[in-house]
Amino acid sequence: MKILHTSDWHLGHSLYGRRRHEEFRRFLSWLLGLIQSEGIEALVIAGDVFDSAVPGTQTQALYYDFLREATAEGSSCRHVVIIAGNHDSPAFLDAPAGLLSSMHIHVTGRARTPEEETFVLHGADGEPELVVCAVPFLRDRDLYRAKDGDNMDARDHLMAEGMKDHYRLAAEEAEKLRAGREIPILATGHLFAAGGSTSGDDGVRDLCVGSLGQVEADVFPPCFDYVALGHLHAAQKVHGEDRLRYTGSPLPMGFDEARRGHEVRLLTTEGRRVESRSVEVPAFQRLERVEGDMDAIERRLDELSAAEESVWAEVLHTGQDMVPDLRRRVEEHVSGKLEILRIRNARLLPEGMDADPEQDDLEDLGVEEVFERRLRDAFPDRPADDKELEELRSAFREAAAAVRDAGEESCAS
Numbered sequence: 172m173k174i175l176h177t178s179d180w181h182l183g184h185s186l187y188g189r190r191r192h193e194e195f196r197r198f199l200s201w202l203l204g205l206i207q208s209e210g211i212e213a214l215v216i217a218g219d220v221f222d223s224a225v226p227g228t229q230t231q232a233l234y235y236d237f238l239r240e241a242t243a244e245g246s247s248c249r250h251v252v253i254i255a256g257n258h259d260s261p262a263f264l265d266a267p268a269g270l271l272s273s274m275h276i277h278v279t280g281r282a283r284t285p286e287e288e289t290f291v292l293h294g295a296d297g298e299p300e301l302v303v304c305a306v307p308f309l310r311d312r313d314l315y316r317a318k319d320g321d322n323m324d325a326r327d328h329l330m331a332e333g334m335k336d337h338y339r340l341a342a343e344e345a346e347k348l349r350a351g352r353e354i355p356i357l358a359t360g361h362l363f364a365a366g367g368s369t370s371g372d373d374g375v376r377d378l379c380v381g382s383l384g385q386v387e388a389d390v391f392p393p394c395f396d397y398v399a400l401g402h403l404h405a406a407q408k409v410h411g412e413d414r415l416r417y418t419g420s421p422l423p424m425g426f427d428e429a430r431r432g433h434e435v436r437l438l439t440t441e442g443r444r445v446e447s448r449s450v451e452v453p454a455f456q457r458l459e460r461v462e463g464d465m466d467a468i469e470r471r472l473d474e475l476s477a478a479e480e481s482v483w484a485e486v487l488h489t490g491q492d493m494v495p496d497l498r499r500r501v502e503e504h505v506s507g508k509l510e511i512l513r514i515r516n517a518r519l520l521p522e523g524m525d526a527d528p529e530q531d532d533l534e535d536l537g538v539e540e541v542f543e544r545r546l547r548d549a550f551p552d553r554p555a556d557d558k559e560l561e562e563l564r565s566a567f568r569e570a571a572a573a574v575r576d577a578g579e580e581s582c583a584s
């Protein structure tokens with residue numbers, strides 16, 4: 172069986188206010204081409220399909236159009252497995268799950284019982300080909316019941332145990348369904364596996380409420396022949412184990428991520444063995460950080476202005492000189508298809524202080540994360556899944572979605 176593993180699409184993501192609809196459209200059309208040319212039979216999306224809990228309507232249309240085309244009559248792709256990541260709203264993903272299941276698209280938004288999360292995919296001949304444990308991003312409330320007075324250590328311990336139990340039960344169910352056949356078990360996960368590396372743009376360090384700390388690789392029982400992971404945005408294997416893989420995001424989520432390649436993974440099964448190889452995703456929009464002193468910046472901007480292709484750039488001044496009119500000087504060197512999305516001046520910081528890359532920048536946080544932080548400030552003693560907070564969140568999501576839709580309409584022309 173040929174399977175494609177990908178994750179962290181973040182459909183609807185915008186870069187410093189710039190919408191990326193066209194990039195996402197081109198990525199999905201490239202992916203459809205790859206599915207057909209490689210004869211992919213099952214597509215696995217390991218969470219963070221969307222960038223926000225309630226995506227705008229154009230973004231939703233991209234998703235549904237893609238799913239329709241991927242599974243259309245004549246397509247090699249007979250199954251799609253989708254799980255929710257921490258950015259996705261489980262309820263939003265689950266809402267059309269019944270309808271999508273009629274197209275062999277299996278969606279797991281909310282965490283469910285092991286029996287519900289585990290199922291068998293059949294080949295064209297009706298024979299079982301793959302057992303899937305579709306485990307979504309697990310939230311605190313999926314893993315343990317909060318008791319008053321639980322301290323952080325106890326909480327971490329309960330979460331780790333809860334996570335282990337969840338995967339152990341899923342694995343037991345999977346072995347039952349495999350029933351001794353020579354077919355592999357593929358599990359999914361959207362989590363931060365210990366030993367993994369983050370990229371600066373994946374927002375992993377921003378996860379506080381309802382998030383998980385690092386997870387030891389031993390949560391995945393040995394009967395899992397492949398674990399399709401999402402959450403970390405840099406492609407990597409965990410603890411050198413070929414079966415534990417992150418593909419990372421196919422599109423860079425920021426200028427940090429633009430400096431390395433992006434992939435999806437192509438899996439081939441043979442008996443219980445799963446071999447995988449990387450397929451590089453082309454860049455659909457060139458992003459570049461222009462960094463250095465004023466001379467270096469101006470020289471590079473002139474080069475990029477002369478380029479044939481569209482370039483989105485971030486300028487970071489790290490020179491020794493004070494440059495109070497940085498923005499004006501940058502603009503003097505911008506022409507052609509070059510656009511500046513962001514200008515930062517490390518030199519404006521007080522003497523002796525370096526620009527702190529860990530420092531949160533309002534522009535870097537999504538609106539939902541900003542709201543989440545305001546909630547935490549306003550109600551420091553409430554648990555993350557407090558009912559009243561949930562109502563506030565849901566009202567905020569509706570308001571944010573309305574604003575997004577209005578934005579999409581005005582950008583559409």
Ligand SMILES: [Mn+2]
Pocket residue numbers: 179219256258373402403
């Ligand atoms: Mn992500």
